Amino acid sequence: MTPQRWEQIRQLFDGALERPAQDRAAYLRVLCARDDELRREVETLLRSSEQAGEFLETPAAQLSQFVLRDPSRNPSHDDDAGGYPEGYRVGPYQFVRRIGRGGMGAVWLATRFDQEYRKQVAIKMVKRGMDSQEILRRFRTERQVLANLDHPNIARLIDGGSTPDGLPYLVMEYVEGTPIDQYCEWRRCSISERLHLFRAVCSAVHYAHQNLVVHRDIKPSNIMVADGIPKLLDFGIAKLLSPDGATLDLAQTRPEMRPMTLDYASPEQVRGEPITTATDVYSLGVLLFRLLTGKMPYGAKLGSQAAVQHAICEQGPLRPSSLVLADDSTGIPEATQKMEAVSESRDKARKRLRKKLAGDLDNIILMALRKEPHRRYLSVEQFSEDIGRYLEGRPVIARLDTPGYQFAKFVRRNAEGVAAAVVIGVALISIAVVSHDSEVVGAAARQQAELALQRTRHELVAAYLHAGEPGRAYAAAQVAYSATPADPLARRDLAQASQALGDQRESGGNRQEALRLYKEALTQYEALALTNPHDAGVQRDVMTSTNTLGAIQLEAGDVPGALSSYTRALQITEGLAALEGSQITAATRAEVAAANRRVGELLLRNGAKDAGLQKLRKALDIYRQLGANPEVAELTRQLAQ
Amino acid sequence: MDESTLGDSGEVTRLLGEIGRGQKQAVNDLLPLVYDELHRLARSYFRRERGEHTMQPTALVHEAYIRMVDQRAPLESHGHFMAVAATQMRRVLLDYARKHRAARRGGDDQKVLLEDTMVICEQRPVDMILLDVALEKLAVLDARQAQLVELRFFAGLSVEETAQVMGVSPATVKRSWSSARAFLHREMTGGSLDAAALGADSSAL
Numbered sequence: 103m104t105p106q107r108w109e110q111i112r113q114l115f116d117g118a119l120e121r122p123a124q125d126r127a128a129y130l131r132v133l134c135a136r137d138d139e140l141r142r143e144v145e146t147l148l149r150s151s152e153q154a155g156e157f158l159e160t161p162a163a164q165l166s167q168f169v170l171r172d173p174s175r176n177p178s179h180d181d182d183a184g185g186y187p188e189g190y191r192v193g194p195y196q197f198v199r200r201i202g203r204g205g206m207g208a209v210w211l212a213t214r215f216d217q218e219y220r221k222q223v224a225i226k227m228v229k230r231g232m233d234s235q236e237i238l239r240r241f242r243t244e245r246q247v248l249a250n251l252d253h254p255n256i257a258r259l260i261d262g263g264s265t266p267d268g269l270p271y272l273v274m275e276y277v278e279g280t281p282i283d284q285y286c287e288w289r290r291c292s293i294s295e296r297l298h299l300f301r302a303v304c305s306a307v308h309y310a311h312q313n314l315v316v317h318r319d320i321k322p323s324n325i326m327v328a329d330g331i332p333k334l335l336d337f338g339i340a341k342l343l344s345p346d347g348a349t350l351d352l353a354q355t356r357p358e359m360r361p362m363t364l365d366y367a368s369p370e371q372v373r374g375e376p377i378t379t380a381t382d383v384y385s386l387g388v389l390l391f392r393l394l395t396g397k398m399p400y401g402a403k404l405g406s407q408a409a410v411q412h413a414i415c416e417q418g419p420l421r422p423s424s425l426v427l428a429d430d431s432t433g434i435p436e437a438t439q440k441m442e443a444v445s446e447s448r449d450k451a452r453k454r455l456r457k458k459l460a461g462d463l464d465n466i467i468l469m470a471l472r473k474e475p476h477r478r479y480l481s482v483e484q485f486s487e488d489i490g491r492y493l494e495g496r497p498v499i500a501r502l503d504t505p506g507y508q509f510a511k512f513v514r515r516n517a518e519g520v521a522a523a524v525v526i527g528v529a530l531i532s533i534a535v536v537s538h539d540s541e542v543v544g545a546a547a548r549q550q551a552e553l554a555l556q557r558t559r560h561e562l563v564a565a566y567l568h569a570g571e572p573g574r575a576y577a578a579a580q581v582a583y584s585a586t587p588a589d590p591l592a593r594r595d596l597a598q599a600s601q602a603l604g605d606q607r608e609s610g611g612n613r614q615e616a617l618r619l620y621k622e623a624l625t626q627y628e629a630l631a632l633t634n635p636h637d638a639g640v641q642r643d644v645m646t647s648t649n650t651l652g653a654i655q656l657e658a659g660d661v662p663g664a665l666s667s668y669t670r671a672l673q674i675t676e677g678l679a680a681l682e683g684s685q686i687t688a689a690t691r692a693e694v695a696a697a698n699r700r701v702g703e704l705l706l707r708n709g710a711k712d713a714g715l716q717k718l719r720k721a722l723d724i725y726r727q728l729g730a731n732p733e734v735a736e737l738t739r740q741l742a743q
Numbered sequence: 744m745d746e747s748t749l750g751d752s753g754e755v756t757r758l759l760g761e762i763g764r765g766q767k768q769a770v771n772d773l774l775p776l777v778y779d780e781l782h783r784l785a786r787s788y789f790r791r792e793r794g795e796h797t798m799q800p801t802a803l804v805h806e807a808y809i810r811m812v813d814q815r816a817p818l819e820s821h822g823h824f825m826a827v828a829a830t831q832m833r834r835v836l837l838d839y840a841r842k843h844r845a846a847r848r849g850g851d852d853q854k855v856l857l858e859d860t861m862v863i864c865e866q867r868p869v870d871m872i873l874l875d876v877a878l879e880k881l882a883v884l885d886a887r888q889a890q891l892v893e894l895r896f897f898a899g900l901s902v903e904e905t906a907q908v909m910g911v912s913p914a915t916v917k918r919s920w921s922s923a924r925a926f927l928h929r930e931m932t933g934g935s936l937d938a939a940a941l942g943a944d945s946s947a948l
Contacts (some may be wrong), residue, residue: 108885
């Protein structure tokens with residue numbers, strides 16, 4: 103057989119499998135025309151496929167079979183599939199059959215025997231051989247999490263314990279259901295039925311959040327619907343939040359041992375950033391997207407895992423409504439009603455669904471799917487209430503991103519490509535504001551537009567700085583500053599851009615220009631500091647800026663200028679130290695020492711010997727306390743001279 | 744963690760990074776490292792006192808990942824690692840099978856020999872040596888399908904996980920999986936066309 107021949111056989115085989123068994127013979131007769139051998143190949147393959155049963159379906163198991171049969175060892179007949187045989191008992195529970203399997207463990211259907219009391223439960227076991235510290239820890243977390251959760255839409259924890267050989271297990275409510283997406287598809291639920299189911303899931307997740315639990319793994323296979331009631335399962339990788347909302351063990355950010363289900367993962371999960379309740383809001387957004395369109399937000403043909411990650415972090419999701427007309431396979435009756443009847447009516451039905459999704463539902467889903475956690479719904483409850491408002495026909499709070507924001511996003515993504523667009527871009531938006539102005543719009547709308555414009559200008563400067571284009575950043579910052587001199591953000595942008603451009607001029611050898619820019623940066627920082635005397639961040643900016651200026655003055659041979667800059671920097675640094683008070687950090691103390699030293703050295707150079715020595719001794723004291731040995735050695739030598 | 748190879752995690756992570764950038768040589772450098780680690784894990788596991796335990800290759804592969812790869816490595820490294828580890832797990836199992844057959848040779852009868860090359864799966868045992876021969880045939884016809892079998896059967900990845908590692912859709916994995924499984928089953932049960940022509944009983948296992 104050649105690869106080409108196999109390819110041919112495979113395609114026929116795939117095609118035959120897609121057809122009902124009784125149609126296959128005819129299908130093969132037609133397609134294999136005169137090639138009897140080809141037909142026999144496919145037929146034997148189909149027969150093998152039927153006979154194969156569970157062949158290879160369970161991963162290779164039980165290495166001990168080999169090792170334990172080593173002649174030097176005692177033979178063992180412990181030969182169940184890395185788990186437990188049917189009929190195995192733990193406590194009052196007897197295993198019936200395995201109903202689920204994960205990388206670390208398995209879930210068994212079991213019956214509880216208690217005199218007359220008989221009840222079916224699901225038992226989650228750690229697999230033998232998988233009882234590493236990490237997995238046991240996770241198991242304990244899940245048990246702790248579940249013990250505190252009692253909600254109609256969360257599978258209940260009934261019991262827990264350890265097997266005789268010390269492996270922990272959890273006894274859970276047995277939910278004999280269907281994953282929520284399949285349930286909707288099979289039952290051909292309407293949009294509003296889907297939304298109601300989804301809101302029930304939201305109530306479970308919100309309840310968990312109120313109990314400081316983030317699920318982190320919301321996806322259809324973890325939501326089983328039985329008797330029309332969805333139940334959230336598998337808190338296996340849930341996180342406990344501390345009351346202030348941060349996850350408790352941020353240090354433990356290593357990727358999960360089982361590969362993460364990327365499809366429902368949020369940007370912050372992909373990037374390994376802190377997880378909050380907003381993470382569940384995002385995954386719920388993906389779930390709703392899927393329930394309403396049958397598709398995933400970033401399209402199906404993404405190829406590699408890296409591409410999926412990139413899409414999650416960078417690419418905007420598709421608009422749910424745009425998918426309805428693009429494809430047939432939406433399993434929603436609104437989309438496929440009377441599909442078999444007349445093709446016209448099918449098109450109409452799909453247009454109707456598209457109309458339903460366009461607008462509020464689109465906005466609701468896209469709001470949950472925003473990349474930045476803080477820009478999503480504030481809570482799952484808010485998300486769910488917005489759907490409630492939609493169902494009742496009231497206005498929803500979800501809005502599309504403002505044009506200004508979207509423009510800024512565009513600039514950020516394409517920073518280098520928008521070289522000439524600074525002026526044009528700002529001009530365009532100015533025109534938009536003006537035209538807003540000329541229409542009879544409320545003052546509030548105008549104010550909103552102004553704010554959007556302001557934010558866009560800021561985004562432009564940030565984008566250029568980020569792209570390493572300080573010249574353009576400076577130009578953009580000047581435009582912004584002249585438009586709104588009172589806006590502290592504009593002031594800061596101008597300061598940062600001046601500083602960055604100054605650095606560029608300095609390294610390009612244009613010292614005069616660099617000096618001018620550094621001075622301009624300093625002026626802006628000092629103005630900011632004046633209005634925020636207790637803001638350590640601003641003070642630090644002034645300090646850095648002053649020091650930079652001093653260094654370049656010194657290089658230019660302007661000793662008095664440098665001395666005055668360094669003296670000013672010393673004052674600010676000491677002010678910073680005072681702000682930190684008893685909480686002063688080693689870093690700040692080192693800054694104070696360095697500032698004293700700089701001033702001391704310059705004073706000496708200027709002939710002010712006593713004052714200079716005094717500063718150097720002060721620096722030496724601090725360095726000694728900090729245990730900064732090289733500095734101590736050097737200063738000691740300097741002072742000895 | 745006595746004779747741990749944790750010190751290598753930087754090296755392994757670096758190699759995974761190179762694989763990510765498309766440097767094929769890195770795969771060859773990584774293969775022996777992973778093979779050794781899987782072997783070492785299997786041996787050390789059974790040297791501990793819990794001889795009654797069973798150890799699943801899937802678990803070994805995951806443990807190897809945790810021990811060998813810097814846990815801050817990018818997520819895609821996981822996929823590259825799994826692809827390499829699946830191939831090597833297949834080799835580890837095959838080695839065990841061959842070794843034990845050799846150890847049993849002489850004295851014992853053929854039946855025992857056969858049993859010793861089996862990996863027990865949920866429903867029925869799978870003969871590792873026969874599977875290896877069949878897989879080699881499949882690899883000649885379609886290397887990607889052979890890799891898929893390694894990922895699903897030897898590394899124990901789910902359809903979705905396999906799809907991620909191979910960069911294809913789950914639907915493609917499912918389709919490809921069923922023809923690969925049918926092919927292997929046919930090869931291993933003597934049900935291929937050549938054998939059928941000779942009148943072999945295709946239903947025998």
